[in-house]
Each structure stands twice: as structure tokens, then as C-alpha cells.
Amino acid sequence: MSRTASWCQDCLHYAFDYETPKTLVIPHFGVGFVFRLTQLLVVLYVVGYVCVVQKAYQETDSVISSVTTKVKGFAFTNTSDMDPLFWDVADYIIPPQGDHSFFVLTNMVMTSKQMQTRCPELPGPSTTCMNDCDCIVGLNDPRGSGIQTGLCVNYSSTVQTCEVLSWCPLEIDTKLPERALLAAAENFTVLIKNSITYPKFKFHRRNILPHINSSYLKRCEFSPSTDPDCPIFRLKHIVSETGEDFQDVALKGGVIGIIIDWSCDLDFWAGKCYPKYSFHRLDDKHRNVAPGYNFRFAKYYKTPDGEDTRTLIKAYGIRFDVVVFGTAGKFGIVPTIVNLGAALSFLSLVPMVCDWFMLTCTRKRDLYSRQKITHLSEDAEAELMSMGTAYGTQ
Ligand SMILES: Nc1ncnc2c1ncn2[C@@H]1O[C@H](COP(=O)(O)OP(=O)(O)OP(=O)(O)O)[C@@H](O)[C@H]1O
Numbered sequence: 001m002s003r004t005a006s007w008c009q010d011c012l013h014y015a016f017d018y019e020t021p022k023t024l025v026i027p028h029f030g031v032g033f034v035f036r037l038t039q040l041l042v043v044l045y046v047v048g049y050v051c052v053v054q055k056a057y058q059e060t061d062s063v064i065s066s067v068t069t070k071v072k073g074f075a076f077t078n079t080s081d082m083d084p085l086f087w088d089v090a091d092y093i094i095p096p097q098g099d100h101s102f103f104v105l106t107n108m109v110m111t112s113k114q115m116q117t118r119c120p121e122l123p124g125p126s127t128t129c130m131n132d133c134d135c136i137v138g139l140n141d142p143r144g145s146g147i148q149t150g151l152c153v154n155y156s157s158t159v160q161t162c163e164v165l166s167w168c169p170l171e172i173d174t175k176l177p178e179r180a181l182l183a184a185a186e187n188f189t190v191l192i193k194n195s196i197t198y199p200k201f202k203f204h205r206r207n208i209l210p211h212i213n214s215s216y217l218k219r220c221e222f223s224p225s226t227d228p229d230c231p232i233f234r235l236k237h238i239v240s241e242t243g244e245d246f247q248d249v250a251l252k253g254g255v256i257g258i259i260i261d262w263s264c265d266l267d268f269w270a271g272k273c274y275p276k277y278s279f280h281r282l283d284d285k286h287r288n289v290a291p292g293y294n295f296r297f298a299k300y301y302k303t304p305d306g307e308d309t310r311t312l313i314k315a316y317g318i319r320f321d322v323v324v325f326g327t328a329g330k331f332g333i334v335p336t337i338v339n340l341g342a343a344l345s346f347l348s349l350v351p352m353v354c355d356w357f358m359l360t361c362t363r364k365r366d367l368y369s370r371q372k373i374t375h376l377s378e379d380a381e382a383e384l385m386s387m388g389t390a391y392g393t394q
Helices: 003-016 029-053 183-187 214-219 235-241 246-252 333-361 365-372 378-388
Strands: 058-062 064-072 075-077 085-087 101-120 147-154 160-168 189-198 203-206 232-234 254-261 276-281 294-302 308-325 327-331
Touching (some): 064 101, 064 308, 101 246, 183 235, 183 246, 232 235, 235 246, 235 276, 235 308, 333 365
Antiparallel strands (some): 064 189, 101 160, 147 160, 189 203, 294 308
């Protein structure tokens, strides 16, 4: 036969030979049991894990959120270091406009009647001096209190320090009150207004749920067991939910996270979509180096003589960060087909498992092996060869 004829014959075989798998029926209880068990496991995986747990039939979307907060409460302080003072929200919330993060002042070091003038630096290894040669004119040390004038002056009857141009008298922040000044802040309350959207599903909701009315809002307070829908939280409760004591945190400050979880199943057969609140301390309280949270701000006045004066406040307090997260899911035909198809493809592994069991774990494995794997005898091979020329002879 010429090469071209042989090539044509191969093509004909390729195009028109019909292949069909041979079915081998094994009447063996063990193999049948393994077969059904493996099928059952695959079906359980598809129904239980893929459908029920993973909800792979759903399309998902991430939450978009806006948060506003409003704190309320009063405090009265009367200490030896300070005049008696009444505090309301405008005094202790910094800045006054509440968004997803608000700061409540709980403790402070107040330095009153500061004016821009010259005064001796606070004593320290780099500020004490013997004479003017120890001080450098214009030295501006960020860790100092001002710009050095180059003079060495008396700080007290025994200590001399370099003079600085600064807001004087200088702040002495080593005298932090041992009990938080605004201990009463634990009874302040905060209203959290949180609106969320899942744009893909055109789903909008607030944490002030539809059944909440104005009169209820005037008297309710959040409690996970008795009033989980109320968006008004007592600060003491928030801090205690993190496992901390409010007064301990109030002393040097800290950062507390108010976490709102809006994970929702939006299918009509699932439950309603509600916010779930949880509370965590976010700063590291276990380190003694640089603990807590503080910053400085000042209130400015004019003296009757028209001179600028200010009260400097080193503010210690608790920053509350409202963190909103969530993913919503809703039935979608595309993920259903894709994920179900992918999961059901595991069924094709079932015969492989059964074959392995049949050929390795059964007593009749040799017989099954002979039946499953057919080695052609020489006669049969010759017969097939002669049949192989069928296209050529017809
Ligand atoms: N931190 C809070 N603690 C308790 N109730 C609050 C708090 N913040 C707001 N509320 C109450 O929740 C309701 C809605 O507050 P919202 O700020 O929307 O209205 P408002 O009339 O401007 O509030 P208000 O004038 O009392 O500050 C009001 O009845 C308000 O008194």
C-alpha cells in the first residue's frame, strides 16, 4: 500500500471509528458499598458545604457605609489643681463633629495663662547648664519646650537651665491625676447613626431600624440581651464589653473599636438583615512603653491689655473607632451553575476510588483485574490487524 493510501486510511479510522466503553458489572457488596458511600460523600459535600455553608449559589457584594455619632452627658470636676468646672459635650468631645471616629476626653494636664515670652527650660540632661556657654542661641530641639535664647538662667534656687522662647509657663506633664479627671465619662452615651448600601442589590438600610420611633430613641439604651436594636450605647458598657475597666482606660487613654457587622443573606427565604455589634480594644495595652493615647490642644484668649494668652491642655482620652464591614449574598443563576458544576465534577472521581478499592482491597482482585484490563492474545491481535484493513478493502 502506498503512503498516501495508508494516510487516507488512518484519517478514515479517526473520523468514522466508533468507540464505546465496556461496562463491567461487579456483583460485590463491598465494592458496591464503597461506590455508594463515595457518591453520598460527594453529594453531602455539594449540598452541605457548597450550598448550605458556602452559599456558593449566591452573588455577593461588599458594604458601603456612612457613620455619624453624637455623644451626650455631663460631668463636674472639683480638684485642688483646678477651679470647679462643669463639662458638657462641647468641652470633652474633640473635634465636636462626630464621624466614624470620636474622642472623649477623660483625663488631662492643664497649663493655664500661658503667654509668648522667655522662661527657663524644664530641667533635664540636655537643658541644665552652668553658664551661657552651655546654651546655643536658636537651638530648636523638637524634644525641648522652645527655641533657646543662649542664656543660662535660674530654674530654681539650686538648678540652672537654658532659657527658651516659648509659651510660658511651660507645661509640666508629670503631674497626671491618678484618678481620671472626667471619671463620670463612663456614664456618657453615644448615638451611632449608620447607613449602609449594597449597590449591586440596591439594598439600603440604617441601624435605626424601621420599627424604631422617636420616643423609643429618647429612652432606649443598647443591651445585647434586652435591647439589641437600640443604637444608643453607654460608654462604660462599650469598654466593659472589651474586657477592660473604664476607669483604667480613662487614666492614660486608649482606642476602642465598635464593630458593626452587616453580613446579610438577602434571599427572601433567609432571615432579616440586622446589624450585629461587637467591641474590641484596638491599642496594645500590654506594653508599658508609651501606653495610652494623648494629644495637645489650646484655647486662646486676650487679656484686658490685649495680649494673647492661652490654656494648653494635654488631653488623655478614649478614641472610639466605628468599623463597619459586611458582605451580602443573593441567589444568582451564574454562580449557581458554575459552582454546582465544579462541585459535581467530583462525582467523576467516584469510579476511580471504587476501581482502586476493587483492585487492591478485595479477595478476588486478580479476577477483577483480568476482567478489567484485557491483554490481547496474539490471535486476537492478528484478527484485529486484518479487520484494520477493512476501509482499504471495501
Ligand atoms: N448620645 C445620646 N444619648 C442619648 N440620646 C441621644 C444621644 N444622641 C441623640 N440622642 C437622642 O436621639 C434622638 C435623635 O437624635 P438626633 O441627633 O438625630 O436629633 P436632635 O433632635 O438633633 O438631638 P438633640 O437636639 O437632642 O441633640 C434625639 O431624641 C436625641 O435626643
